[in-house]
Amino acid sequence: xxxxxxxxxxxxxxxxxxxxxxxxxxxxxxxxxxxxxxxxxxxxxxxxxxxxxxxxxxxxxxxxxxxxxxxxxxxxxxxxxxxxxxxxxxxxxxxxxxxxxxxxxxxxxxxxxxxxxxxxxxxxxxxxxxxxxxxxxxxxxxxxxxxxxxxxxxxxxxxxxxxxxxxxxxxxxxxxxxxxxxxxxxxxxxxxxxxxxxxxxxxxxxxxxxxxxxxxxxxxxxxxxxxxxxxxxxxxxxxxxxxxxxxxxxxxxxxxxxxxxxxxxxxxxxxxxxxxxxxxxxxxxxxxxxxxxxxxxxxxxxxxxxxxxxxxxxxxxxxxxxxxxxxxxxxxxxxx
Numbered sequence: 001x002x003x004x005x006x007x008x009x010x011x012x013x014x015x016x017x018x019x020x021x022x023x024x025x026x027x028x029x030x031x032x033x034x035x036x037x038x039x040x041x042x043x044x045x046x047x048x049x050x051x052x053x054x055x056x057x058x059x060x061x062x063x064x065x066x067x068x069x070x071x072x073x074x075x076x077x078x079x080x081x082x083x084x085x086x087x088x089x090x091x092x093x094x095x096x097x098x099x100x101x102x103x104x105x106x107x108x109x110x111x112x113x114x115x116x117x118x119x120x121x122x123x124x125x126x127x128x129x130x131x132x133x134x135x136x137x138x139x140x141x142x143x144x145x146x147x148x149x150x151x152x153x154x155x156x157x158x159x160x161x162x163x164x165x166x167x168x169x170x171x172x173x174x175x176x177x178x179x180x181x182x183x184x185x186x187x188x189x190x191x192x193x194x195x196x197x198x199x200x201x202x203x204x205x206x207x208x209x210x211x212x213x214x215x216x217x218x219x220x221x222x223x224x225x226x227x228x229x230x231x232x233x234x235x236x237x238x239x240x241x242x243x244x245x246x247x248x249x250x251x252x253x254x255x256x257x258x259x260x261x262x263x264x265x266x267x268x269x270x271x272x273x274x275x276x277x278x279x280x281x282x283x284x285x286x287x288x289x290x291x292x293x294x295x296x297x298x299x300x301x302x303x304x305x306x307x308x309x310x311x312x313x314x315x316x317x318x319x320x321x322x323x324x325x326x327x328x329x330x331x332x333x334x335x336x
Contacts, residue, residue, distance in 0.1 A: 001024075001025045001026065001027055001071050001072050001073050001074065001075075002019055002024055002025070002026050002027075002073070002074075002075045002076070002077060003026070003027050003028075003029065003067065003068075003071070003073045003075070003076045003077070004016050004019075004026055004027070004028050004029075004076075004077045004079060005029050005030075005058050005076065005077070005078050005079055005080040005102070005106060006029075006030055006034075006035070006058075006078075006079035006080030006081065007026070007027075007028025007029055007030050007053070007079070008028060008030040008032065008035035008036065008037070008039040008040055008053070009030065009034055009035045009039075009079055009080075010179075010190045010198075010235075011079045011121060011179065011235070011238075012028070012030065012035075012077075012079035012080075013035075013039045013042075013043060013188060014183055014188060014235050014239060015077055015079065015239065015242065016028055016043060016051070017043055017046065017047070017183055017187070017188055018183075018239040018242075018243065019243075020043075020047050020049070020051075022243065026051065026052075027051075027052040027053070027054075027067065027071050027073065028040070028051060028052065028053045028054075029053070029054045029055075029056055029058060029064070029067060029080075030053070030055065030056075030080070031055065031056060031057040031058070031080075032055060034082070034197065039188075040053050042187075042188060043188070046187050046188065052071065054067055058080045058102045058105055058106060059098070059101040059102055059105050060105070061105045061108050061109055064105060064106070064109040065109045065112055065113065067109075068109055068110075068112070068113030068115065069113070073113065073115055074115060074117060075115070075117045075118075075119075075246075076106065076110055076115060076117065076118050076119070077118075077119040077121070078102070078103065078106050078118060078119065078120045078121065079121050080102050080106075081098060081099045081102050081103075081151075082094065082095050082098050082099055082148070083123075083148065083197060084148065084197045085125065085146050085148045085149070085293060085295075086217070086293045087148075087197070088146055088147040088148035088151075089145075089146055089147065089293055089294075091147075092147040095147045095148055095151055096147060096150075096151060099148075099151035099152075099155065100151055100154055100155065100158070103120070103155045103158055103159075104158065106118075107158070107159075107162055111166070116166075116168045116169045116170060116254075117169075117170045117249070118169065118170070118171045118172070119171075119172045119173075119174065119242065119245075119246065120155070120159060120171065120172070120173045120174070121174055121176060122152050122155065122156065122173055122174060122175045122176065122258075123152055123175060123176055124175050124176065124177055124231070124260065124262060124299045124300070124301050125146075125148065125149045125152060125296065125299065126140060126149065126152040126153055126156060126175055127140060127141060127175075127299075128140045128141035128142055128143070128144040128149055128153065129141035129143075129144065129296065130222070130296040130297040130298045130299070131296075131298060131299070131300070132229075132266060132298045132299075132300045133300065133301075133302045134260065134299075134300070134301045134302060135260075135301075135302045135304070135305070136175075136258045136259065136260060136301075136302075136305050140153050140156075144294065145294055146293070146294060156173060156258070159171055159173060159256060160256065163256040167254050168254055169254060169255075169256060170249055170252065170254055170255055171255065171256040171257070172245050172246070172249060172257060172259070173256065173257065173258040173259070174241075174242065174245070174258075174259055174261050175258060175259065175260050175261065175262075175301060176233065176238065176261050176262065177230065177231035177232065177233045177261065177262025177263055177299070177300065177301070178198075178199075178230045178231065178232045178233065178299075179232075179233050179234075179235050179238050180198075180200050180232050180233070180234065180235065180321040180322070180324075180325055181234040181235045181236060181316065181320070181321040181324045181325055182235065182324040182325060182327070182328045183235070183236065184236060186324060186327050186328045186331065188328075189324075189325065189328030189329070189331075189332065190325070190328070199269070199272065200272070200276070200321075200322070200325050201329075202214055203272070203273065203276045203284060204276070204280075204325065204326060204329045206282075206284050206285065207276065207277075207280045207282040207284065207326075208329070208330075208333060212285065213285040213286060213287045214273070214284050214285065214286050214287075215286075215287055215288070215289035216269065216286055216287070216288055216289060217288075217289045217293045217295055218293075218295050219288065221295060221297040222297045223268055223297050223298060224268065225268050225270045225271075226270075227268045227269035227270045228268065228269050228295050228296065228297060228298075228299075229266040229267065229268045229269075229297065229298045229299070229300075230266065230267065230269075230272075230298075230299055230300075231262035231263045231264070231265065231266055231267075231299065231300040231301070232263055232267055232272070232318055232321055233261070233262050233263045233314065233321075234263075234314065234315070234316035234320060234321050234324075236315070236316060237263070237312075237314045237315055237316055238261060240312060240315075241261050241306065241310065241312045242261075244310040244311070244312055245259065245309070245310060248309060248310055259305060259306045259309070260301025260302060260303055260305070260306060261301075261303075261306060262300055262301050262303070263300075263314045264300075264303060264314060265317075265318075266298060266300050267318050271318070272318070272322075273286070275318055275319060275322050276322055276326075278319075279319065279322045279323050279326055280326055
């Protein structure tokens with residue numbers, strides 16, 4: 001049985017559904033700070049199965065341990081945590097407390113439960129600087145001042161130090177690009193918060209007249225059009241790679257391995273805005289944000305290590321990501 005922390009969030013819920021489609025049993029935990037019970041209802045509606053769920057804060061180690069005592073868990077996928085770069089700049093203590101406490105609690109509960117197989121979802125921001133060809137062995141740059149980035153760097157150090165003294169672990173650490181899109185046929189998508197954490201959700205709120213303008217933090221970065229360039233990745237491509245890596249790990253002995261997982265193409269924020277306008281036939285009003293946040297000009301990882309380990313390639317382009325996201329967004333507005 002596979003435990004998914006943050007199991008009702010965007011990535012957690014999609015991972016859960018994908019695993020269940022492959023015949024695996026899952027148990028989900030989430031404190032619902034960035035998720036909704038509607039995600040559980042939709043998962044159970046889609047699968048026609050009861051899905052074990054516990055509403056708890058992952059930082060509560062005794063409560064988390066009870067989950068290990070109640071269910072025969074042999075694998076953990078850790079998705080819980082705060083993920084907004086801009087929000088972390090305004091709430092550093094919340095981000096340090098939440099993200100670092102979460103991983104430490106998960107590792108402690110796993111140790112006490114005798115479980116040593118873990119997938120940790122990290123981010124390409126962990127490298128700490130702009131770059132379009134980051135390799136897994138590259139050293140982190142620590143001069144970046146965004147708390148979210150620092151938490152991701154610290155989490156990876158915690159994983160390394162844990163493995164160093166207890167090498168019975170099998171740890172997959174995935175450094176993700178910007179994930180978008182929905183599950184196949186729009187069965188599951190991203191739950192929209194009043195103030196969403198993702199760029200695509202902000203853009204769709206403007207298109208749906210739920211927000212007046214989209215605020216851009218920086219239009220003078222060292223890129224072709226001055227806006228940030230990212231490797232946007234469809235969630236189905238991410239799930240395909242994640243599952244193939246999990247299968248690969250079945251034949252491995254103890255390890256701690258990091259993998260970049262992103263789309264091979266970079267797209268600027270302006271390109272994303274234009275694509276959203278094309279797909280939705282709408283117009284997005286733009287203004288420069290009052291509060292500036294230090295941004296990476298480019299973020300993309302080198303995929304040589306991943307491609308040497310599993311047979312995988314990104315099948316979905318940016319237009320497909322936006323189309324799927326918009327279709328699901330419209331359905332959610334209509335209560336479907």
